[in-house]
Amino acid sequence: MSAPTIELLWWAGCPSHPRAKAMVQEAMTAAGLAPGDLQTLQMVTRDDAEREHFIGSPTIRIDGADIVPPGPDDPPALTCRLYFTAAGRPAALPDAQLITDAVAAAALA
């Protein structure tokens, strides 16, 4: 069984990526994965965003799949990503539980 590929795509214009990185690495540790295996990818240009189908920072992918699949009207852009909490409030990050569950499921797959 090989470990899942977990990626954090981020853009420097949003202050959320250090927290996102910590959340993903905490989830990896909890799932028995090496947090140092997290791959981080900085988006700098619009070409980067289009190449990676990056719709905002931060974006977390596991084996290439976004843990919060984007909608059809979300164009690639160098911007901050808008998430929503379970209560429907705007948020700069996905819910911690969502990250934990996604990483745990990938670790078991």
Next chain:
Amino acid sequence: MTTIKAAPEGVQEWLSMQTAGTLDRERIRQLLSPDGALVFAGRESVGADRVYEQLAGMPSGGGEMELSVVPNEDPHMVTVRGTGPNGAPLASPGGPMSAMDFVFTLADDGRIDRIEPHPHHTEPRDLAAALPVGTVAPDFTLPDVDGSPVRLDAGSRRATVVVFTCNPCPWALGWHDRIQQVSRDYADRGVQVLQINANDPAVSPKDAIDVSRGRVARGDFAGPYLMDAGQRVARAWGARHTPDVFVLDRFGMVVYHGAPDASVDIEDLNARWLRDAVEAALSGTTPHLASTEPVGCTIKWTL
């Protein structure tokens, strides 16, 4: 993105010299094609001696850059990206950069035909420092979403709040309701709240005028929502984030600059810092906190 070790050795050596500031004229002569050129900042230098001279006048990376290779399908092109440690901005005479791309065109023999460094600045050159507390804010007139001009008229108000905001930013949206409530709560006390969208919609499509107009039509705003299409006001005021809050007293003097309150995630904070500043402006005193760190997305600049 792959490690710099994926780049041809000549490219690696060139960048090692350039970023460490250890230029070697003879080595440049060997790595560069006879008519090889460096193009940077509108200046093209051809041939090893001229390229050396231009390079010598350019700032080096000071050894602080992390280098990686940008994917590219053209075998004669290699783009190497330099970024700051852990993504920290790179300093440059033209302002902070998120990265510097070095685009190399290679000849069939592997030597370098052309080098074009492309800086990726994070801010425009004419972006001022944020208006300091205690200074009088410059006037402006900006159109609302219907094109009607709205003038900052601090002298006719007991206090004025200016908030740089936008449509899709999670911080702007997270604080949005608190700011609208401030606008409603103080409307009958002579306080005007002006909210300004300065984002370039070419960079941030969700800040297009029709999206802003739709939000106003839905009743999302308790006061004027102004469009700073040329970013003239944001640049003059030194706004950098969404939201970025300025509070002016009846003389137009900045009495507060910063965030609405201490956390976008805690609604009960109720824009405390902003409210304290408005109260101070109304009473002609100084707020307990006159300056805090704005937190949010960066304004999407036209660069």
